[in-house]
Amino acid sequence: MSVERLRGGTKKGVYRLGLADGTSGIAYVWHPDEDFWPDAPVDPDSPFQHTTGLELFRQAHDRLSAVGVRAPRVLLREAGGPLGDVAVVEDVRGGTLEELTARDPQRAEGVLAKLGTAVRDMHAHTADPKPHEPLEKLERLEDVVLRQALTNLTASADRVDRLDAVRDRLADRLRTRHADVAPRSRFGLVHGELGPDHVLVDAERDEPVLIDIEGAVFFDVEWEHAFLELRFGPHYRHFANPDLDPARLRLYRLATYLSLVAGPLRLLDGDFPHRAGMLDIVEQNVGRTLAQLGSR
Template sequence: MTVTRRTLTRADLTPLSRAALGRTPATVTRIRGGSKKGVYRLAFEDGTTAVAYVWSPDEDLWDAGPGDPRDPFSHASGLTLFTAAADRLAAAGVRTPRLLHADPTHTHLPADAALVEDLPGGTLEDLLDGDLPAVPKAAALERMAALLDTLHACTGPRFGKVAVVDNGGSSYGGSCAETVVERALSDLDELTAREPRVAAVHTRLTDWTRALAAQVRPRTERPALIHGELGGDHVRVTADGDLALIDIEGLMYFDVEWEHVFLRLRFGRHYDALRTEGLDEDRLRLYRLAMHLSLVAGPLRLLDVGDFHDPEFMRGIAEHNLGRVLTLLENAS
């Protein structure tokens, strides 16, 4: 099934805006980016703005349906996950756009919706690419490193999505590493049917994944609070240079190595400013392979079901990560 987005209009979003702020927006504009929810900027006559999040099946390009939150890697979408994550980050002292109004009862739209503070200054990715010259890169990276220290210093009693663990629940699987391995093997099986280059080395990749997993020692430390997809595009830069996390629905307690593998992939040459001591090298090796596999399988899956605005970009992600998987395999042989 191919999902085609219908852009919501000013008339669609006015009831939510009036409930939250008592005001009618002058204009409504879709913000490009998210693939799991609709994101809209509401502008008012006095020049102020707010952002609406809409978790509608019509806005979700993955066509995945509700995920099982007890699976840490299940589809991270919905108001419940968002509000739980926002509450946990606020308690941790990590900034996110302030929640102005939540509508879980579908009173104003036929879907979960929320209105949040707009932080229109751009993203950390924009800044590092040179598009926000007023903010020094070194200072922003120092703030990002401090944000990570604050985030990762928070721990949970069990691994899993914040919405599950903070409500006393538990996740499937015996450990973070077991969950990662299960997901990696599932991605491998899926890719074998899609991609001949994976099919040709499926047995070798499966054996290598299991061999890497066997080297990971059990961990006694409590799992850390991690964002899960923390690229520079998921960090907003405020007017005063402060940083705020967005797209937070995947917030979970997990091995911090999972976060650092993603950080290294997304921040590239800037990652050295975010590097930390004491990471488990065996976990990093396993999680790096699993992450690359996920970044092949996920984009190909999205292209099958969605109308993502830049399919060539998504194909490029899949191709790049497939190349990394095959290179890592050859270097391990």
């Protein structure tokens, strides 16, 4: 048997297991030693918690399976073992959608179209808020997003001079956009961090397979769309939805950009090894944040 650590993942270890019969599987390992994120204060009312762990993985896998959206098939789950919590899943060998798009754009178009259908199926699967589940509390989600965005603004402006120079204007922009958002009572199933690097490709069927699913939750679908348009760029047309709430989307765009400044900066306070990539994410999203001052 062979064990190969795979790159990626900031909250869990990901390993390819090669077996004597020539088959392979992927092991997810949740253990403090595999988590690069420094400790942070916990807001019990926030949906933006440290979404990691075997139980969240199980819940997310069940939710996605219920709407026919594919994640790697689970072969084994074990909680509380000597290595921590472990899940072994199928090894989807087609690489990521990000890699396929760079290598074979024409073939990637078919996978993107299927992914667009999967995302629409997820978002159409709605639920009422359930007060016994912190991620789905009766508190208006846009209120929680505003509170977290202001926290991220403070953390980012304290460390980035360009944001510090306009922190009051950004805070006002967040509050103005929040005031434009009307209440909502039903939410769609979202992945939470759906970029082309979090989609594997089944090479035999050219099917998308979602990974890093622990953050899947019922939430405003505009939150997902703010991330989708950022990460998929010109390919966002596969996900575009004319029924989105423009006011909610404006608020969530700015909140997303601030989270992608504050989050990577916090990660870099620890010993995360791939620092250049995180610094690039910070720089890109500082620019996106500042550009929001030029729009309503």
